[in-house]
Amino acid sequence: MSVVHSAPRIASNEGVRDMLVGALGDMVVASKEEFGEIVVTVARDRIEDALRELRDNHAYQQLVEIAGVDYPDRAERFEVVYMLLSLTKNHRIMVKVTASESTPVPTVTTLWPNAGWLEREVFDMYGVLFSGNPDLRRILTDYGFEGHPFRKDFPLTGYTELRYSEEEKRVVYEPVMLAQDLRQFDFLSPWEGADYVLPGDEKAKEPPPAPPAPDVATPKTTETPAQTGAGAKTDAKAAETTDADPPALEEKPKARRAAPKKTSAKPAVGDAPKAKAPAKPRSKKPKGEA
Numbered sequence: 674m675s676v677v678h679s680a681p682r683i684a685s686n687e688g689v690r691d692m693l694v695g696a697l698g699d700m701v702v703a704s705k706e707e708f709g710e711i712v713v714t715v716a717r718d719r720i721e722d723a724l725r726e727l728r729d730n731h732a733y734q735q736l737v738e739i740a741g742v743d744y745p746d747r748a749e750r751f752e753v754v755y756m757l758l759s760l761t762k763n764h765r766i767m768v769k770v771t772a773s774e775s776t777p778v779p780t781v782t783t784l785w786p787n788a789g790w791l792e793r794e795v796f797d798m799y800g801v802l803f804s805g806n807p808d809l810r811r812i813l814t815d816y817g818f819e820g821h822p823f824r825k826d827f828p829l830t831g832y833t834e835l836r837y838s839e840e841e842k843r844v845v846y847e848p849v850m851l852a853q854d855l856r857q858f859d860f861l862s863p864w865e866g867a868d869y870v871l872p873g874d875e876k877a878k879e880p881p882p883a884p885p886a887p888d889v890a891t892p893k894t895t896e897t898p899a900q901t902g903a904g905a906k907t908d909a910k911a912a913e914t915t916d917a918d919p920p921a922l923e924e925k926p927k928a929r930r931a932a933p934k935k936t937s938a939k940p941a942v943g944d945a946p947k948a949k950a951p952a953k954p955r956s957k958k959p960k961g962e963a
Contacts, residue, residue, distance in 0.1 A: 680763035686711055689764065693731065697723055714769045721779050723768060724755060728784060733757040733766065736781070739791035741799040745825050749773045751801050755781070772801055780805035798823035817846075 690711050694704050700719040705712050715723040727733040735758040742752040749771040758765050772778050780803045781788045792803040793812040800821040803809055811818060815835065820827055830849050838845045895901050 680761055682763070684762055684764040686764075689766075693727070693766065696731065697726060700726075711766045712769060713766065714771070717770045717772060717776065717778055720755075720768070720770050721781055721783065724757070724781055724784055727757060727766070727768070731759070732761050733759045733764075735760060736785040736788060736791075737765075739788065739795055741795040741801060741823065743799060743823065743825050747771075749776065751799055753778055753795060753801060774800060775802075777802035777804040779803070782806060797821070800824065 686706060686709070690704055690706050690713075693711070693713060694701050697713065697715065700715045700723045701713060702716055703714040713723075724736075736755065737758050738754075738756040740754045740756070742754065744750050744752070751772045751774075753770050753772060755768040756765065757768065770778055778801060780792060782792070782805070789806060789808060790812065792806050793809060795801050796803060796806075796809055797811040797813050798821055814822065820832065822831070832849060833846045834849050835844060835846055837843070898904050
């Protein structure tokens with residue numbers, strides 16, 4: 674039994690980008706198709722109008738996720754990414770806006786109720802403000818937490834640690850105390866190594882210099898007999914060895930063959946004893962006969 678559904682199994686991006694950019698008009702700042710995804714960047718103050726147009730007139734009914742991205746080198750360092758899904762067309766698109774630490778993004782809780790929790794998460798992790806959100810509180814970090822953990826300038830260890838104090842019988846916050854300084858991330862390949870001296874390497878002894886490489890381009894020649902090992906002394910030594918009689922080889926006595934060992938009459942362990950022939954019965958003479 675086959676299930677008939679209006680949505681295609683694999684949706685194509687052909688013509689979708691041009692159609693959406695034309696429909697959004699001056700709300701679009703930039704657009705691209707990359708890695709099989711259509712990405713449309715719109716003006717920050719028009720994000721609610723753009724998403725309403727995509728929901729009502731282009732069948733992108735579902736807001737799947739709102740994510741944040743941090744680019745510290747940009748003037749507006751944050752990107753807020755809205756991921757939309759069309760259930761009837763089985764197609765996805767991404768809509769982006771840019772923001773800084775002090776420029777709020779209009780809320781889209783007026784379009785999708787689940788946007789309230791998603792905007793709170795981006796606020797908690799990145800510090801992006803959403804104007805119009807009815808309950809913009811932290812959602813993942815603890816009460817009284819300072820800073821935003823997903824920012825690139827936030828240390829991986831954080832600034833404070835949370836532990837239970839046996840003396841005070843309660844949970845306390847304390848500054849993070851590290852036994853040694855953390856190595857700064859230098860964006861270099863681990864195969865190339867860092868361009869600075871690591872702690873402890875300054876005490877290491879420098880290895881001895883390597884010997885110079887041999888000159889293989891210049892052919893090696895022998896200019897004098899001494900370089901080859903030849904000469905009068907070598908010739909005289911060779912003559913002494915040639916004139917001397919070779920030492921006679923001593924004849925070794927032939928080894929006698931060992932006499933065969935006597936075998937024991939007793940049967941070996943494990944051998945079955947040979948059966949004896951039955952004795953012939955003796956005939957008995959009756960009494961009175963000679």
